[in-house]
Amino acid sequence: MIEPARATRPRGETYGGQSREERTADRRARISRAALELFAARSYDDVTVAEVCARAKVAKRYFYEHFTDREDLLLSVHRQENDWLLAGMSAAAPKEPDNLDALLRPMMTALVTMLAEHPDSARVIYINAPRMELRRRGVLRKNAELIGRLVRRSVPRPRDRLRRERLLLALVAGVTEVIIDWLERGMTDDPAVLADHLTGFAAALLSGAE
Structure with a gap:
C-alpha cells in the first residue's frame, strides 16, 4: 500500500x-x-x-x-554583510540614552567589535565592494539614514533637515575612511581605543550640528 x-x-x-x-x-x-x-x-x-x-x-x-554574474554575487554578499553590521549597531544602541555619548559609545563599540571578530566581513564591506562607486554611494546614504534614525533618540529633530542629512553623510564617510585605514594597517590598534576615537569624532560633529 x-x-x-x-x-x-x-x-x-x-x-x-x-x-x-x-x-x-x-x-x-x-x-x-x-x-x-x-x-x-x-x-x-x-x-x-x-x-x-x-x-x-x-x-x-x-x-x-x-x-547573474560575479558582480551580482559580490553585491549580494556586500548587502548581506552590511545589513548584518547595521543590525548589530542598532541592537547595541540604547532605547533612551541620557546623552549623545551614551548613544554613540555602544554603537561604535559594537561596530568595531563585530569587525574585529569577523575580519573577512570587514574587508568585504570596506575594501572590496566599495570599489564599485555607485554601490559605495548607496551604502553611505543607507548607513547615514540609519545613524540619523538612531541619533533622534538623543538629539531633537533638526531645524535644518538638509544640513543634518549632509552632516550624517559626512560622518559615515569619515568613519568609513578611518575603518579602512585600520583594516589596511592590519587591525593592530586596540579596538577599544578605535571605538573611543570614533565616538568622540561622531559626538563632536553631531553636537555642533546646530
Missing part, C-alpha cells in the same frame, strides 16, 4: 533528508560563504566564478540559478 504523503510527493522533492527548498537555500548559503572568504582574501578581479563554485562545492549551473 502506498502511503498518501508519498503518493503525492514529486520525484526528487527530498534528498538526503532535505527538501528541494532546503537544498536550494543551502547551495546559495555555501556560494555566499565561499565568496565572502575569497573576496576577503583577494581583490575582486582575481576571483572567478569557477573558484567560488569549487570552494562551495556547487556546480556552475546552480550558481546561475541564484546570481
Whole structure:
C-alpha cells in the first residue's frame, strides 16, 4: 500500500533528508560563504566564478540559478554583510540614552567589535565592494539614514533637515575612511581605543550640528 504523503510527493522533492527548498537555500548559503572568504582574501578581479563554485562545492549551473554574474554575487554578499553590521549597531544602541555619548559609545563599540571578530566581513564591506562607486554611494546614504534614525533618540529633530542629512553623510564617510585605514594597517590598534576615537569624532560633529 502506498502511503498518501508519498503518493503525492514529486520525484526528487527530498534528498538526503532535505527538501528541494532546503537544498536550494543551502547551495546559495555555501556560494555566499565561499565568496565572502575569497573576496576577503583577494581583490575582486582575481576571483572567478569557477573558484567560488569549487570552494562551495556547487556546480556552475546552480550558481546561475541564484546570481547573474560575479558582480551580482559580490553585491549580494556586500548587502548581506552590511545589513548584518547595521543590525548589530542598532541592537547595541540604547532605547533612551541620557546623552549623545551614551548613544554613540555602544554603537561604535559594537561596530568595531563585530569587525574585529569577523575580519573577512570587514574587508568585504570596506575594501572590496566599495570599489564599485555607485554601490559605495548607496551604502553611505543607507548607513547615514540609519545613524540619523538612531541619533533622534538623543538629539531633537533638526531645524535644518538638509544640513543634518549632509552632516550624517559626512560622518559615515569619515568613519568609513578611518575603518579602512585600520583594516589596511592590519587591525593592530586596540579596538577599544578605535571605538573611543570614533565616538568622540561622531559626538563632536553631531553636537555642533546646530
